Amino acid sequence: MEKLPLPEPGAMLASAHRSFATEIAGLQALDARLDDTFERAVAMVLGCQGRIVVTGIGKSGHIAKKIAATLASTGTPAFFMHGAEAIHGDLGMLTRQDIVLAISYSGAAHELLTILSVVKRMGARLISITGNPQSELARSADLHLDAHVAQEACPLNLAPTASTTAALVLGDAIAVACLEARGFSREDFARSHPGGALGRRLLTLVRDVMRQGDALPVVHTGTPIPEALVEMSSKGMGMTIVVDDQRLPVGIFTDGDLRRLIARHGDIRRLTVADGMSRNPKSVAPGALAVEAATLMDAGRLNQMLVLDDAGLLLGALHMHDLLAAKVI
Structure with missing residues (x-):
C-alpha cells in the first residue's frame, strides 16, 4: 500500500474544528426551527397504546436503532425495524396501535416509501424525520419533523454527518421530553438496566x-x-x-x-x-x-x-x- 504523506502540523485539528462547527451550526438552526409540531409529536408518542417502531435505512437506519434503544430504556416501549427487512416480512411486527417513526434525510428512501401504504392501511400512525419537508415521506406522515441542515461536515457535502447528528438529537429530544412528562426516575432507569453499574447501585439493598x-x-x-x-x-x-x-x-x-x-x-x-x-x-x-x-x-x-x-x-x-x-x- 502506498504510504500517504503526513498532513501539515495542525491540519487534522483544524479539520476537527470545522466538523464541530458545521454540526453545531446545524443543531443551532434545528433548535431555532422547533415549534409546536415537536410538542404534538411528543403528545402522540405519550398517547401511543402500542410501541414506537423506529425505522430507517443506511446511516439513518443506524440512527434509528439508537433512538429506539434510547426510547426503550427511558420508559417508552420501542424497537427498531430495519427498512429493508420490513418489506421482506418484518412488517408483521406492526400493530394498529403502534406509531412508526421513519427516518430518511432525503425523504425518498425506496424501502420506507414501500411500507407507507401498509402502515396507512393498517391504521398505524406515522411520524417522519426528514431533511426535505416536500418529500413524499414528509407529506405522507401524520406529523413531520424537519431535520434539514445547510451543510454536511463532509467537505464533499455527501457523507451523512451533520444530518445524522440532527436526526439523532431530535430523537433524543423526544425521548427526554417523554421521560420528563412521565416522571421517569433513576429507579425506573435502573430497572431497565439491571445488569449495568447504575442498576446495581440503585437496585441493591x-x-x-x-x-x-x-x-x-x-x-x-x-x-x-x-x-x-x-x-x-x-x-x-x-x-x-x-x-x-x-x-x-x-x-x-x-x-x-x-x-x-x-x-x-x-x-x-x-x-x-x-x-x-x-x-x-x-x-x-x-x-x-x-x-x-x-x-x-x-x-x-x-x-x-x-x-x-x-x-x-x-x-x-x-x-x-x-x-x-x-x-x-
Whole structure:
C-alpha cells in the first residue's frame, strides 16, 4: 500500500474544528426551527397504546436503532425495524396501535416509501424525520419533523454527518421530553438496566449484601478479649459485635480498638470487650440502598457497619469488602 504523506502540523485539528462547527451550526438552526409540531409529536408518542417502531435505512437506519434503544430504556416501549427487512416480512411486527417513526434525510428512501401504504392501511400512525419537508415521506406522515441542515461536515457535502447528528438529537429530544412528562426516575432507569453499574447501585439493598446469622461475629459484654479475638478471626470481618443480655447491640470491638487497648494496658488477657469496645456504633436499615450505606461508611471512615431494624434489633452487618464484591462501589 502506498504510504500517504503526513498532513501539515495542525491540519487534522483544524479539520476537527470545522466538523464541530458545521454540526453545531446545524443543531443551532434545528433548535431555532422547533415549534409546536415537536410538542404534538411528543403528545402522540405519550398517547401511543402500542410501541414506537423506529425505522430507517443506511446511516439513518443506524440512527434509528439508537433512538429506539434510547426510547426503550427511558420508559417508552420501542424497537427498531430495519427498512429493508420490513418489506421482506418484518412488517408483521406492526400493530394498529403502534406509531412508526421513519427516518430518511432525503425523504425518498425506496424501502420506507414501500411500507407507507401498509402502515396507512393498517391504521398505524406515522411520524417522519426528514431533511426535505416536500418529500413524499414528509407529506405522507401524520406529523413531520424537519431535520434539514445547510451543510454536511463532509467537505464533499455527501457523507451523512451533520444530518445524522440532527436526526439523532431530535430523537433524543423526544425521548427526554417523554421521560420528563412521565416522571421517569433513576429507579425506573435502573430497572431497565439491571445488569449495568447504575442498576446495581440503585437496585441493591443493604439486606441483599449484609452478613447475617452464623456469619456474624457476636460476643457479650463480659467476653474476655482472647475469646473475642477467636470470634473475630473466625468470622473475618475485622471486628465483633458486642451485645447485652437482651441481645441488643451496645458496641463493636474492632482491630483498631484492640491496638488502642494494647497501647493503654499492655497485658489485655484479663480485660473484656466492654473495656475497649466502641460504643454507639453506626448502623443502617436493611431496606436502605447499599450505595447509601457505602457513602455513610466512606464519610465516617468505617470498614464495618451494623444493620438494625426499627426497634434496634440486630439483623446483620456490612463490611466494605461486601460492597466492593457486590460492585455497588
